[in-house]
Amino acid sequence: MVNANFIRGTMRLRIAGALLLVPLTVRAQALELVGEKGVTRTLSVAELGALPQSEVTVTEKEGARIVFRGPTLRSLVNLVGAPTGHEFRGPNMLLTILATATDGYRAAYMLAEVDEGFGNKNAILAISQDDAELPAKDGPFRVVMPGEEHRARWIRMVKSLSLVRVGN
Numbered sequence: 001m002v003n004a005n006f007i008r009g010t011m012r013l014r015i016a017g018a019l020l021l022v023p024l025t026v027r028a029q030a031l032e033l034v035g036e037k038g039v040t041r042t043l044s045v046a047e048l049g050a051l052p053q054s055e056v057t058v059t060e061k062e063g064a065r066i067v068f069r070g071p072t073l074r075s076l077v078n079l080v081g082a083p084t085g086h087e088f089r090g091p092n093m094l095l096t097i098l099a100t101a102t103d104g105y106r107a108a109y110m111l112a113e114v115d116e117g118f119g120n121k122n123a124i125l126a127i128s129q130d131d132a133e134l135p136a137k138d139g140p141f142r143v144v145m146p147g148e149e150h151r152a153r154w155i156r157m158v159k160s161l162s163l164v165r166v167g168n
Contacts (some may be wrong), residue, residue, distance in 0.1 A: 031141055033126070036095065037079030043079075045127060045140055051075065054124050056144045068126035068144045073097050074114045076125060077163050082111060091165075098141050098154045098162045103147040107143065107153040112161070122146055124157065 029076050031048060033041045051071040078084060083092045088111075095111040113119030126134060126142045134142055134156075141158040148154070 002132065020109060029140065031076075032160040033076055033080045033159060035077070035082070036165060037081060038165045039080045041079055043076075044110060048125070048127050048141075053091050054122055056126070056146050056148070058144070067130055068128070068142070070099055070124040070127040070129075070141075070144075072114065072154065073123045073125060073143065074111070074116070076161055078147065080163060082163055088112075088115065088117070092165045094165050096164050096166055098164045100160045100162070101155050101157040102159045103157060105155055105157075107155045108166075109143075109145070109153065110168075125161070139148060 029045060031040060031043050038045060039125045048071060052075065053069050054072050056068045058068070074082070077097055082088075082095065093112055097111060097114070098106060099109070099110045100106050109123060110119070111159075112127065114121050123143060123145045126144045127140065128134065133139060138156040142156045143158060145151075145153050
């Protein structure tokens, strides 16, 4: 006859083992913004959704069209003190936006390239794709950089955007 405690213990081990096989997806539910002078701000998904939104429509190689929606990178770094107008010149032309993902991947974007008065690239922090949440492997936030054939800077799983000065 099998002991009831032995059966319970065996079942616990099987359940614990099964749980170890379940892939864990850690998704940041908030975005951290870091300004050059130490100003920080954390925005939830709802707060990001309440900001003015831009759309970027892309056509995949197989012809599928995808519509991404979210605030522009420029508008987000403005919230932590990025220079604008007359202040955005000279040494401030060395400012970059450094995006960091939860898996440690990073990509940089020159502030001038996403500024309306210079490069005017409508780079966004996508919070939706085709009017739905981003797929789990990409979200909850993803940088979408229009016009780039090679999408190495389309960083997914973004957890923070930092304003960083390059050079001297």
